[in-house]
Amino acid sequence: xxxxxxxxxxxxxxxxxxxxxxxxxxxxxxxxxxxxxxxxxxxxxxxxxxxxxxxxxxxxxxxxxxxxxxxxxxxxxxxxxxxxxxxxxxxxxxxxxxxxxxxxxxxxxxxxxxxx
Amino acid sequence: xxxxxxxxxxxxxxxxxxxxxxxxxxxxxxxxxxxxxxxxxxxxxxxxxxxxxxxxxxxxxxxxxxxxxxxxxxxxxxxxxxxxxxxxxxxxxxxxxxxxxxxxxxxxxxxx
Numbered sequence: 001x002x003x004x005x006x007x008x009x010x011x012x013x014x015x016x017x018x019x020x021x022x023x024x025x026x027x028x029x030x031x032x033x034x035x036x037x038x039x040x041x042x043x044x045x046x047x048x049x050x051x052x053x054x055x056x057x058x059x060x061x062x063x064x065x066x067x068x069x070x071x072x073x074x075x076x077x078x079x080x081x082x083x084x085x086x087x088x089x090x091x092x093x094x095x096x097x098x099x100x101x102x103x104x105x106x107x108x109x110x111x112x113x114x115x116x
Numbered sequence: 117x118x119x120x121x122x123x124x125x126x127x128x129x130x131x132x133x134x135x136x137x138x139x140x141x142x143x144x145x146x147x148x149x150x151x152x153x154x155x156x157x158x159x160x161x162x163x164x165x166x167x168x169x170x171x172x173x174x175x176x177x178x179x180x181x182x183x184x185x186x187x188x189x190x191x192x193x194x195x196x197x198x199x200x201x202x203x204x205x206x207x208x209x210x211x212x213x214x215x216x217x218x219x220x221x222x223x224x225x226x227x228x
Binding site for chain 2: 095
């Protein structure tokens with residue numbers, strides 16, 4: 001089954017304790033991206049990756065890191081989480097087109113993070 | 117001004133009616149437009165994409181695009197309670213700028 005898998009789905013942590021949210025896709029997509037979703041603000045892009053070893057900042061990258069060492073995996077790292085990073089996080093991937101990527105995103109199930 | 121704007125709703129329609137969801141965007145060079153549906157507690161899923169001015173129909177869904185007015189809409193005919201969800205409008209800029217901008221979404225409630 002074609003899917004994007006995120007882990008953990010739910011996490012409560014404390015300020016400053018490093019954490020990693022994993023994301024893996026089995027569709028051989030080159031494009032992957034991380035979003036956070038907050039009430040009234042919609043989905044905002046954190047980081048994206050056009051291919052292995054190619055990453056770039058989205059709209060709200062502060063406090064986050066990513067890496068893309070393999071095509072299928074795109075982990076999101078919070079080095080020192082703070083309460084304002086409490087949010088619902090989505091990983092997504094997209095098939096390529098001749099102009100980069102299609103914009104048709106396949107989303108993971110989401111990871112709800114609470115930072116106390 | 118937000119890049120992509122939607123009324124937050126809720127938009128309440130009776131079962132069987134037409135639901136009309138609207139979206140405006142600010143960047144004139146935008147070329148690709150998408151509607152995603154998100155059920156409560158679930159992830160967004162793509163339901164329609166549109167790239168050219170005019171209408172695009174897929175079953176009970178019709179997407180309408182007017183680039184001159186910077187306006188895209190989604191019509192849902194014969195609305196069903198199962199259509200109750202938040203609908204997200206997304207806009208992608210043209211060229212090498214690989215960003216998809218989402219609106220905050222419109223919550224639709226279809227009541228029996």
